[in-house]
């Protein structure tokens with residue numbers, strides 16, 4: 001049995017763990033920034049692309065869409081051109 005490999009392997013595992021933790025933290029921080037920016041847009045109550053109203057889509061937490069999104073009869077705002085703007089605040 002090679003007793004020298006155990007500490008090295010353990011050290012590699014702890015490095016990998018630290019890298020994963022750092023990546024998770026970086027991702028969480030990035031998402032928090034994106035969600036904060038999206039929340040600021042949502043707070044205006046207007047689509048940033050076409051100026052129509054926006055609404056929450058209850059099928060996913062934090063999902064907001066332009067009132068001019070969706071197909072024909074499902075559009076909340078049938079005026080103007082179709083708009084596919086959407087964002088996530090969570």
Ligand SMILES: [Zn+2]
Pocket residue numbers: 047048049050051052066067068083084085
């Ligand atoms: Zn729009």
